[in-house]
Amino acid sequence: MKAANEISASVIGRLPRYYRFLCELQNDGIVRISSGELSKRMGFTASQIRQDFNCFGGFGQQGYGYNVEQLKNEMASILGLSTLKQAILIGAGNMGRAVARQMNFAEMGFRLSAIFDCDKNLEGLKIKGIPIRPNSQIAEFCAEHRPDMAILCLPQNQAPEVVDELVLLGIESFWNFSHYDIHAKYPAANVENVHLSDSLMTLSYKIKNRENR
Amino acid sequence: MKAANEISASVIGRLPRYYRFLCELQNDGIVRISSGELSKRMGFTASQIRQDFNCFGGFGQQGYGYNVEQLKNEMASILGLSTLKQAILIGAGNMGRAVARQMNFAEMGFRLSAIFDCDKNLEGLKIKGIPIRPNSQIAEFCAEHRPDMAILCLPQNQAPEVVDELVLLGIESFWNFSHYDIHAKYPAANVENVHLSDSLMTLSYKIKNRENR
């Protein structure tokens, strides 16, 4: 059992995957599982799995393994999935709309409470029942509803100004789909970047350097 | 200078970021840069930057630093961005449409040559000028055009069947937005996963365990 601040990013990065697999196991009606069996299914070593779990205290039982439901609940709790977190979305373009429509926010404890876009023509349109508001209403909305985080789906050139405003309004966490580097200006911010073009370039590298067998 | 197959995933994962920053530097009219200056801007150590570049042979000059344009071109070449790669998109739902519309494929050497969806109602609709075809045409299209990779934007339950088909048709590379674990069944496939919900769960963890300063 380690203190929360000394859990390494490598471990944290594996937690969602554990959670996903445990949900599937539970759906399949599997009640208990050993680290060895989990290893086969997930492609991590059994040793690593046990090490990871033991960062948060032992959830298993010698000679038995882990109870799937209990372990899943522990993961959910560690990830904070049952804490309600209010989110706002900035940018209702292609990606913003896709994210708003596609993600099951509630399942992870998020509530998407507002959508903003600088395009006046979109004002009043609804996505998933949530009306699109003009960016000029961001300040008022945040003052009233105090969202925990912002989802940034806007072009890089618009990002700096909006992020400045959001930080001033007290928002500390960002799910960032733009290429704007929030950490450079706000090193203390909580940022999770989704850089689709980086991912595609990585695939390009893999395609180019494909081992021909 | 290392062989392509011994470049570590950590290094490869940083290449797109180098490329992005170098493009910006070039846009800003900056001609030369030292590893120290790059370090400040990118947040990697100068040592790491030099080590990374030297995996591919030295691109710098002692006492001078690196030429931005040359280095950018080297990165593009390493990433294979100027090799033409043909891509097909499977699934024209929210995420599929957003990806098709939003990504600048050409900029990275990709050409999106077809879009497929199992929903007959979408047949014939066009996204970015590309008509949506029924899944039943996948085989014929692949036989004729031999795409290099498939973008998977379909629900997890539809994925196994489609991936089986695509692999049989000779597709080896996947940009996978679904939760289906391609590597589990096809360990030799080239897979780049985009797991948005994993990313959001990671952010949830960070929000929950935020250090209060």
Added chain:
DNA sequence: TAGATTGTTAATCGATTAACAATC
């Protein structure tokens, strides 16, 4: 009890950082 499997310590491996000689 005997077998299984964890929790945990120790060993290994790989990645990052530091240092510095080479050299532009």
Added chain:
DNA sequence: TAGATTGTTAATCGATTAACAATC
């Protein structure tokens, strides 16, 4: 030439894996 900065080797650090005693 002197100063700057690379390329590269060595040192450090952290993450992964292996081993095994504890124990269910």
